[in-house]
Amino acid sequence: MAVALGALWAWSVLDKIVISYYARKYKPVPLPKKQNYSHEDVSIIVPTIDTESTFTECMRLWLKANPREIIIATVERNRTRVVELIEPLRQNADKIIIVTAPLANKRHQLMVGVKAASGKIFALVDDDVYWRVDTVVPYLLAPFEDAEVGAVAGIQSAEIPSERQDARVITPWEATATFDLNQWKVSREVHFAADGGCWCLSARTLFVRASILQDQGFADSYTQEVIGRRIVNTADDVVLTGLIFDRGWKVSIQNTPEGEVTTNIPQDHRLIYHSISHSxxxxxxxxxxxxxxxxxxxxxxxxxxxxxxxxxxxxxxxxxxxxxxxxxxxxxxxxxxxxxxxxxxxxxxxxxx
Incomplete structure (x- = not known):
């Protein structure tokens, strides 16, 4: 037992040293003096169903970044809801395109959006994500100056309304989700600094070269994954990351405040308790x-x-x-x-x- 505990302690010490080393080594890509890509090259693609009321505010912030276009990929039963939510933004109607997929499945909806987009860089964005800083687009575009980089992701943090930033108000579920996103930030930059890799490029906001997603072989692999005879809807960003690496592309992690986005988190329980009373x-x-x-x-x-x-x-x-x-x-x-x-x-x- 003593040997086992000693081995665990030694492993923990080594792990801490390695993590600290690569955390210090990580550096985000700075803005180039002359950018070959701009906001006009960016098509935002947003798959959505059961769209939340916060979608209007999210859209307002994306439009503020002045992208080439915003493609909203939904299904017919949700189209009316989307139209209602973007009504306050009708002055930007020329930049908003609504397309519908035959199946409410994020992967399938995304590819319908891809077919409608015309930019050089596709920004895959979840429907509950906020671009609170004006520098998201230029900082997530910066790594594409390297022709071998196929996808870029930045910091993703919890969106906590000001009235809930109070110890007496915030729930355990909100606090836990906030903590989890904060830990993920550290984990990704350490992995990236170590070998240029990343377990998952989260699709909350992910910039990808259009040519990657427009490849039919890529689209087939992404949308036709089957587990237990069922077309898979989950883990879309994990599969997307793997397919990008499999095709020889590099990725970049822009963990810098200038590239930070925030996302809605649950205020109530959406987790499962597991009892620890057995031991x-x-x-x-x-x-x-x-x-x-x-x-x-x-x-x-x-x-x-x-x-x-x-x-x-x-x-x-x-x-x-x-x-x-x-x-x-x-x-x-x-x-x-x-x-x-x-x-x-x-x-x-x-x-x-």
């Missing part, structure tokens, strides 16, 4: 190790709470999330053909053999 001793030992160990929670939480002090009362929720994460991962992998937990209701399409 209280092991649970307590795990919490003590993670909280006070070399690579423990305390330094991580200290940095997070410095930026989000109003989340301090919800630290217990972070502990829960870190504990059940591996369990949830296993559950997700075993139920990949069931995406009923999604916040948007997709159509189900099974493959008949």
């Amino acid at each position: 209280l001793i092991n649970s307590y030992a795990y919490i003590v190790w993670m909280a006070f160990g070399w690579n423990g929670w305390l330094p991580t939480y200290r940095g997070f709470l410095k930026r989000y002090p109003y989340c301090g009362r919800q630290v217990w929720a972070f502990l829960l999330m870190d504990y059940i994460g591996p369990i949830v991962d296993i559950y997700v992998y075993l139920t990949m053909n069931n995406d009923n937990w999604l916040t948007r209701t997709a159509d189900i399409k099974d493959i008949e053999y």
Whole structure:
């Protein structure tokens, strides 16, 4: 037992050293003196169903960036809802195009949007994402000056309305989602600095060369993934990332405040509890190790709470999330053909053999 614990401690120390090294090594791509791409080259593509009321504000911010066009890819049953939400933006009607897909499936809707877009760079944007800073477009375009770069993603943080930035108001679910996005930022820049790779280029806001998505072979691979006889709707950004790498393209992570976007997060429970009562001793030992160990929670939480002090009362929720994460991962992998937990209701399409 002592040898095992010593080995775990040594591994943790080494892991901490490696992470710290690459975190310091990471550098975002600066703006070039002369850019070969501008806002006029950017087509925003937004797949949406069950569109939230915040869509109007999101659209307003995207339009403020003056893109070439915004392609809204929805389904016929949601078209009226979309038209209502963009009505306040009718002065920009010449830049807004609505297309419909036959299937409520994010991957299929995205490819319908791709066929309607005309820019050199496609910005794949979720329908609940805000571009609060005016520099998102130039900073996410900057890495494309390297002809080998096929896709670029930036910082993605939680959108917390000012009235909810209060320790007495914010819920554990909001605090946990905020913490998770903050941790993901650190993880991605470390992986990218280490070998130029990335596990997942999140499609909350992802800039991709048009030629990549317009390739029919790419489109077929992306839209025709089947698990358990069912056309897959989930993990679209993970699959997209893999296909980009498989075709020999490099990617870039622009973790800089100038390229930061924010996204809506749940205010209530959308997570599953897993009981730890079956082994209280092991649970307590795990919490003590993670909280006070070399690579423990305390330094991580200290940095997070410095930026989000109003989340301090919800630290217990972070502990829960870190504990059940591996369990949830296993559950997700075993139920990949069931995406009923999604916040948007997709159509189900099974493959008949």
